[in-house]
Amino acid sequence: MSTTTPRPGTSARTVLAPVLLGVVALALWQLLIVVFEVKPFIVPGPLAIGEQFGSSFGTVLQGAVVTGGNALVGLVIGGVLGILFAVIAALIRVIDELSAAVIAALAVVPIVALAPVLYTMFGAGAETARQLVAAIAVFIPVYINTLRGLRQVRPVHRDLMHVYAASAWQLTRTVTVPGALPFIFTGLRIASSLAVISALIAEYFGGPVGGLGKSITSAASSSNYPLAWAYVLGAILVGLLFYCVTLGIEKFATRHYKPST
């Protein structure tokens, strides 16, 4: 099992193995539902969920667009602010020292708990509160990872830029920020899942109807369990999409970042 060098067929195996495991798990799940006659309000079978997902695909997709849209706005705002603040903190030490405690405090706040407060601030009819919740959730991992990445400048590069009499801004633009890209993307990848989860959970606390979170609660409260689960499946797919897209961008952007001499 422990192969040290990738061989042809290994990539096929890494894809095939989890897919196979998933299929087996689903089959087992369906089998248990049938054998023990489990009631749908406890948990519906995968076939029932799949059927419901197919028949109400349009509404699930609409919900996914709303929730995914909020998550995306949050990811962009939180990501841009996180990177920007990290660059400033890396350039100006005082700001870093001043904000360290605030960031640490912000990191332990359950961000979604802010949702009810934000709804009253921005009005329950707007998506703003949800986007803000997602943005705050995104900000922290992006800020922390970016700042760590910005501190990874190799001594040889620092010497070189000193020799070139480069300004602080030139150093930041040509060496520090590009060098921090792998860290920035790791932060964004972690944050992408957080953005979707935060945007979704924020819907539980109020605001306009239409998103996946609201749809899950309303389907569950009207005892339409397969539909509720179909929405959950939609939420999983949105999260997966965000994760895969950020992972893909990360792989592409850092494709030449192998340790070189």
Add this chain to the structure above:
Amino acid sequence: MSDAPAASAAVEVVGVDKIFVGKKKATVTALENIDLTVAPGEFVSLIGPSGCGKSTLLRLIADLDAPTTGAITVFGKTARQARIDQEYGIAFQQAGLLPWRTVAGNIELPLELHGVAGPARKARSAELLALVGLSDFAESYPDQLSGGMQQRVAIARSLAESPRLLLMDEPFGALDEMTRERMQTELVRITAETGAAVVFVTHSIPEAVYLSNRVVVMSPRPGRIRDILTVSLGSAAERTDQLRENEAFFENVSRVRELLHGEAPVGIRGVETR
């Protein structure tokens, strides 16, 4: 040599000490009473065991560190002013290429930082890539090159602004022996073509002898110049690979070795002068 006016020397080091202050105010004397003059176009190697301060001396000349006492001038300017005016190019043991830039992008980096226009940068990098024999790799990324090729890119980058002085800190230290000899031959050719003075830090005695007009032998703790040996192996054109088999080459190698080890054992000297 000390009669020469300061402005004409590529590097002039006068009475330099370097003392590092560590934790709990423990001091380490890295360099003591260093005097050294490098003429324009001259190739000078600094050789010595680890801890003899040869890299520190190079860093002082490059203004990457400041001497504790004494003065360093580069083409008659202070080391700091010479750095700001880009009077020298530098190459380190690590190539230190930026992995997110292409080979051409790396070579153009100093030009870009100093405001050279795009077309002029392109022309210069093409010229330098031809000089180091990597014209086919302009659009490659560093991770696609071997260690020796990366080091050639680093040398091309150090030459980007046509400096009259090259500072090199064990640039071939991480390369295998065969690549190393090929790079040495290329460096002799390149310095002959550019006419630049070179201060070259190395661990390798044959390397120092093969490349240099003069070899500065240093001793450790505290770092001092033990002796300076003038090597006369002819002009760059005469220094081909055959030189490595030459009697005069071996003679110089054993002279440097004797200087490095202080008194050489008599037996070895007898063998090598045969």
